[in-house]
Amino acid sequence: MIVAGNTLRESVRDKVLYVLLLFAATSILGSKALGWISVGQDIKIVRDFCLASMSVFGALISIFIGASLLYKEMDKKTLYTILSQPLRRHEFVLGKYAGLMALIAVTLAAMAVSSGAYLLVLGSAPDVSFLQAVLLTFMKLALVTALAVLLSAATSPILGALIVFSAYVFGHATGVLRDLPPHFDGTFAKGLLEAAYYVIPNLSNFSIQSEAANGVAVAWAYVGWAVLYGALYTAALLAVACLAFERKDL
Amino acid sequence: MPMDAVTTAGLSKTYHQLGRGAVHSVRDLDLVVGGNEIYGFLGRNGAGKTTTIKMLCGLVQPTAGEARLFGKPARDPAARAALGYLPEQPYFYEYLTPRETVRFYGRLRGMDDGAIAALWDRAADLLDLGGVADRRIRGFSKGMRQRVGFAVALVGDPPLLVLDEPMSGLDPLGRRMVRELIVRLRKEEGKTIFFSSHVLGDVEEICDRVGILVDGRLVFSGGMDDLPGRDMKRTELRVAGLSRADAADLAARAAGHAAGDGGDTFTAADGDAANALAAEALRRGGRLLEFRRAQESLEDVFTRMQHAETTGGARP
Numbered sequence: 001m002i003v004a005g006n007t008l009r010e011s012v013r014d015k016v017l018y019v020l021l022l023f024a025a026t027s028i029l030g031s032k033a034l035g036w037i038s039v040g041q042d043i044k045i046v047r048d049f050c051l052a053s054m055s056v057f058g059a060l061i062s063i064f065i066g067a068s069l070l071y072k073e074m075d076k077k078t079l080y081t082i083l084s085q086p087l088r089r090h091e092f093v094l095g096k097y098a099g100l101m102a103l104i105a106v107t108l109a110a111m112a113v114s115s116g117a118y119l120l121v122l123g124s125a126p127d128v129s130f131l132q133a134v135l136l137t138f139m140k141l142a143l144v145t146a147l148a149v150l151l152s153a154a155t156s157p158i159l160g161a162l163i164v165f166s167a168y169v170f171g172h173a174t175g176v177l178r179d180l181p182p183h184f185d186g187t188f189a190k191g192l193l194e195a196a197y198y199v200i201p202n203l204s205n206f207s208i209q210s211e212a213a214n215g216v217a218v219a220w221a222y223v224g225w226a227v228l229y230g231a232l233y234t235a236a237l238l239a240v241a242c243l244a245f246e247r248k249d250l
Numbered sequence: 251m252p253m254d255a256v257t258t259a260g261l262s263k264t265y266h267q268l269g270r271g272a273v274h275s276v277r278d279l280d281l282v283v284g285g286n287e288i289y290g291f292l293g294r295n296g297a298g299k300t301t302t303i304k305m306l307c308g309l310v311q312p313t314a315g316e317a318r319l320f321g322k323p324a325r326d327p328a329a330r331a332a333l334g335y336l337p338e339q340p341y342f343y344e345y346l347t348p349r350e351t352v353r354f355y356g357r358l359r360g361m362d363d364g365a366i367a368a369l370w371d372r373a374a375d376l377l378d379l380g381g382v383a384d385r386r387i388r389g390f391s392k393g394m395r396q397r398v399g400f401a402v403a404l405v406g407d408p409p410l411l412v413l414d415e416p417m418s419g420l421d422p423l424g425r426r427m428v429r430e431l432i433v434r435l436r437k438e439e440g441k442t443i444f445f446s447s448h449v450l451g452d453v454e455e456i457c458d459r460v461g462i463l464v465d466g467r468l469v470f471s472g473g474m475d476d477l478p479g480r481d482m483k484r485t486e487l488r489v490a491g492l493s494r495a496d497a498a499d500l501a502a503r504a505a506g507h508a509a510g511d512g513g514d515t516f517t518a519a520d521g522d523a524a525n526a527l528a529a530e531a532l533r534r535g536g537r538l539l540e541f542r543r544a545q546e547s548l549e550d551v552f553t554r555m556q557h558a559e560t561t562g563g564a565r566p
Contacts, residue, residue, distance in 0.1 A: 002357045010345060077341040081402055084307040084335040085358045086327040250309040 003082075003092055007099025008106075011065060021107065025114065027053045043124045048213035050115035051133050055209070058108055058141045059168055062100070066148025067160035069096050070245065079250055090242035097149050097238060104141050108134065132223050133212035139230035140206035144168055146237035147201075153245045170196070171203030201233045253320055255332075255410045255442035256283035256306060260315030263301050263466075275301040277466040278315070283444050283459075285409075288436055290453035291446040292552060293463035299446040300338060302463070303414050306444075307335045319410060331359070334408040338415040340399030344388035348379050348398045351387065352405060359406040373401035376431065393424045400431065411435065413445035417452055425449065429456055454548040462552060464559040477551045485524035488515045488540040489531045496534045500527060513539055 027049070070093065073079045083089060112134045116126040147167055151160035170177070177197040184190040205226050208218050261279040264272050276298040283289045293299045304310040306317050308324050322329035342351050349370055356366035374380040377397040382390070387398060396416065403411055416432075417425045433456055435441045447453050453460060454474065461471040470477065484505065490513035492500070497514045501507035504527055506517035516531075518524035528538055 002354065006343070006354055010343060077337065077339065078343060080304075080307075080309060080337040081335060081340065081342070081355070081399070082358070083309055084330055084333060085355065086331040087358055088327055247311055249311060250304065 001095070001098075003095025004098035004102060007069075007096050008102045011100070011103045021057075021110070027057075029118070043119070043122060044213050046119065046122060047124070047130065047215075048209060050111075050118070051130075051137070051209045051212055054108055054111045054115070054134065055137050055140070057111070058104055058137060059144060061104055061107060062141050062145040062148055063161050063164045063168070065103070066100055066145045067152050067164055068157035069100060069149050070152040070241075071155075071157050071160070072152075074250060083250065089246050093149065093153070093242050093245050094238065097146065097241075100145055100149070101142060104145065105138065108138055108141070127215055127217070129208070129212040129215055129217040132217060133208050136206040136208055136223065136226055136230075139227050140203055143201055143203070143230050143234045143237070144171075146234040146241070150237050150241035150244065153241050153248070167200055168203065171201050172207065174200055174202045174204065202229075205229055253285055254282050255285050255287070255320060256281065256289075256317070256444055257321075258302075258306075258315065258317045261302070261305060261312055261317055262314040263298075263305060263310060264313045274466050276305070276312075276463075279463075279466075279468050281461060281468060281471060283442060285442050286436060286440050287442050287458050288432060288456055289442075289444045290457035290460040291444060291463065292450070292453060292460055293446070294556065297463040298466040299463055300414055301466075303335075303412055303444075303446060306412055307333065331406065332408050332410050334403035334405065334411045336396075336399045336403045336411070336413040336416055338418060340395050340402070342387050342395070342398060342402070345386060347382075347384045347386055348374075348401065349383045351398060352401050355402050355405040361406065369405060369407075370401075373404055376404075377401055392419045393421065396420060396424065396428070400428075407439075409440070410442045410444065413443065415447060416445055417447055417449045425452060432456055450549045450552055460548070462555055464556055467559075469555055469559055474548070477548070484544055485518045485521055486515055486540070486542055486544050487518070487524060487528055487531070487538060488513050489528075489536040490514075490539055492531065492534060492536040496531075496536070500531060500534075503527060503530070517544075 030049075073082070073096075079092075083092065112126075112130075116130070119126055119130075144164060144167070148160060148164045151163055154160075155163075174197050177193040177200070180190055180193065211218055258279050258281045261276060261281070262274070263276045264274050266272055279298075279302060281302075291299055291302070301310060305312050306319065306324050308327075308330055311325075317324040319329040320332050322332075324330070343354075346354065352370050352373060353366050356369055361369070370383075374383060377400055379397055379401060382394065387395065390398070396419075400416075403413070413432075416428050420428065429452055432443050432445070436443055457474065459471065459473050460477075462469050489497075489500075492514055497507075497509065500514070500516060503523075504516040505519045505523070508515045516527055518527055524541070528541060532538060
């Protein structure tokens with residue numbers, strides 16, 4: 001809890017966060033401009049754009065802060081005095097993760113509230129489908145952040161951020177990895193991409209943005225399943241991160 | 251009899267580096283540091299001091315052997331409750347103030363707000379941090395960071411302080427502050443202090459015992475008076491007004507001779523020989539400027555031992 005609280009405080013005092021939030025606010029407000037060129041579809045476009053902004057800016061926070069979360073502590077040697085305290089290493093890793101997730105939760109909540117208020121001004125109202133989409137976006141970010149934290153224990157921030165970014169992009173299109181044209185059958189590439197299909201988390205499971213844009217709620221059973229899928233993947237990634245960090249020489 | 255604060259048995263660390271093969275940073279280290287003792291850990295850069303200290307603090311895993319703090323394995327977080335650690339370059343969160351930093355570490359140790367406030371008052375008083383209590387650490391000088399580092403090492407009132415080069419990079423006043431603090435913490439609070447240093451004069455002044463590490467091996471551990479060759483006391487006399495021929499004649503009878511602007515300095519192996527040299531110098535018209543018993547300094551011993559080890563000479 002203490003490590004988590006401090007991580008949140010560090011991020012709040014970091015100017016990068018404000019820059020990201022400013023961009024998010026600008027893009028949400030700017031969505032109206034897209035609505036003007038889509039006659040009769042402006043509310044749908046605004047809803048779609050608001051949800052997309054939450055997903056993208058949440059992912060940027062997750063990737064850029066998460067990928068350097070542990071590396072920065074090792075690089076700046078702040079870890080020396082922290083891990084020489086009566087503290088277990090996995091407590092530290094989980095504390096850092098929890099702090100970053102608290103930051104993402106606060107950021108997402110702020111963006112959701114401001115988007116909701118903006119929709120109200122435009123004559124629409126955030127409904128259940130909107131909340132479902134925000135919840136699953138949070139679960140997706142929890143998973144992506146866990147991957148970023150794992151990589152921050154093992155590699156440099158730039159490489160880590162690139163890998164997480166690739167996983168984020170491919171994670172939204174994992175179907176492509178399996179559905180290759182028939183002439184790939186039996187090739188090494190086919191085996192490799194199929195293996196990647198099973199390893200890379202399927203982030204499209206969390207994408208109910210188009211349904212929410214149209215105001216159509218999905219079944220809560222689906223939401224529950226997606227939350228469970230995200231939680232299990234996140235737990236597995238965090239377990240590997242803790243193991244990787246446990247015996248690391250500092 | 252207080253319990254031994256630090257014990258290591260066969261403690262070793264080998265790093266495997268691409269292109270360099272195995273690098274033995276620490277080899278088979280057997281060390282005992284008693285309770286309420288000031289122990290100086292000496293060695294050149296790369297001798298393995300910091301690696302040893304990191305193994306004591308649970309930051310580096312030994313390749314072989316083990317380290318214990320007050321009988322508990324150093325890897326065990328419970329053992330580290332008895333440890334306060336000051337790294338060579340203490341780094342803290344730059345966005346925190348010293349007061350917030352101490353609070354953060356206090357809360358990591360499960361201290362309540364009252365205990366943390368009392369700890370801060372004591373640390374601020376001891377380390378003169380009151381004036382910068384609420385300034386962010388970003389922009390602090392090396393000396394100020396060292397003070398914050400000391401305050402953090404004192405969080406939880408640990409009976410053992412492990413300090414890595416606590417005097418490096420400090421000005422003479424800063425070094426003096428650290429020296430006095432170490433002595434005070436041992437005397438008034440019964441702490442054990444294990445520290446590494448390059449400043450041999452400081453070590454000589456405040457340590458009960460020293461350990462000398464050469465290429466990862468402990469070549470000596472013991473009291474100052476137990477240092478090999480340290481009991482070889484000699485007498486030096488400085489004489490002015492001697493002719494060159496007389497000085498050469500006396501030099502032939504002495505164990506050592508050095509000519510300088512302030513006269514000729516002769517070294518005698520013992521007191522009788524020194525008396526005879528002094529009488530002869532006076533008889534030849536010389537003026538006796540100085541007559542003193544001299545002891546080999548820690549620096550002399552350290553240099554000699556280092557040289558003997560690296561050139562494969564006889565070990566003490």
